[in-house]
Amino acid sequence: MSAAHVPVLLAEVVDALQPRAGETIVDGTFGAGGYSRALLAAGSSIIAFDRDPGAAQFAQGLPADRFRLLERRFSELDAVTGPGAVDGVVLDIGVSSMQLDQAERGFSFMRDGPLDMRMAADGPTAADLVNAAEPAEIARILYVYGEERESRRIARAIARRREEQPFTRTLELAEFIEKTLGGRRGAKVHPATRSFQAIRIAVNEELAELEAGLVAAESALKVGGRLCVVTFHSLEDRIVKTFLAVRAGKTPGGSRHAPPVETTAAPSFQLSFNGARTASAAELAANPRARSAKLRAAVRADAPVWRAAA
Structure with a gap:
């Protein structure tokens, strides 16, 4: 290890x-x-x-007589x-x-990958959530699970954008949220941090x-x-x-x-x-x-x- x-x-x-x-x-x-x-x-x-x-x-x-792993x-x-x-x-x-380090899992806004975020191999993905959920539900998720104060603003922007082009990639969503919030302007924390946390928590319950x-x-x-x-x-x-x-x-x-x-x-x-x-x-x-x-x-x-x- x-x-x-x-x-x-x-x-x-x-x-x-x-x-x-x-x-x-x-x-x-x-x-x-x-x-x-x-x-x-x-x-x-x-x-x-x-x-x-x-x-x-x-x-x-690992010793088979003292260890077993269940999916x-x-x-x-x-x-x-x-x-x-x-x-x-x-x-x-x-x-x-x-999981964060694996771009293909779609957990990180710092690495480009499919907008997935599922810990398991089944169920709805993060892309399913942001492209199909009602704006009010997206806003609730961002506010409750991410404590994102601009949740309604982000949700409305996502709803408008997905009508023209659905979200499919992590960096695509991260950059969109950053742009929606007006950029970093010297912030140490990426503007998409709270939103990605919230979406991940919702996707995996x-x-x-x-x-x-x-x-x-x-x-x-x-x-x-x-x-x-x-x-x-x-x-x-x-x-x-x-x-x-x-x-x-x-x-x-x-x-x-x-x-x-x-x-x-x-x-x-x-x-x-x-x-x-x-x-x-x-x-x-x-x-x-x-x-x-x-x-x-x-x-x-x-x-x-x-x-x-x-």
Whole structure:
């Protein structure tokens, strides 16, 4: 495994998961296999999930008696493992560096490729979304998933342009959005950054997948089992933070994104530590992509799964 494929916060994740020989851990987002390799080295057995068919190439050489990779969504992990069956679950949310670096996948606005953005090999593409969705829906996606303040302006411009010529390429869309917003004018962040993030999240249903995956992990973990989730932007982190706070009995006050939650169910998790852990200075120096990464972790308590109780 090359240095470029070392996952972010690896040491922190291993510390929180505390893998041991004989344990079974779910790597819900296999990617290039960085977490799985570290956990296998500790003696644990791994059930890995990745809906990207390209992930299989990174599983070559892993021990067949302690490792298996399933081309499925991690939200289905409890259906595979059964309830209360695993000692740990790790989720690394969002697009991987390999996917971003592959122009043919269409994730990056910095590389020309087909406007695809699908993590799996099926379903509607990003081109399908921008060329067919109603302008109001495109605006909603850009605003909610990308926190793009100019969402309506971009959506209206896309709707006008696609009538003359549908969008098919990543750079085509990126340059169009940049032009619509009046260029960079010295901005450090590309004007299409938020829009591409939003479209990718919508195409892959990433936030709904995360919410379902957290519930699946709650079901699959044994009492004392550990859950670790690494996120890369505020929408993902807010979902994880709220889920763990509520499940640990620390009901948040709510916000416009997450209204207050009231429940009498017994806490199903205990927080492993307060707040989130972030990358060290050494890791940031070696991998600038780790700058926005946050790790939150919790331990499964001796209480029923909330959805079952509900």
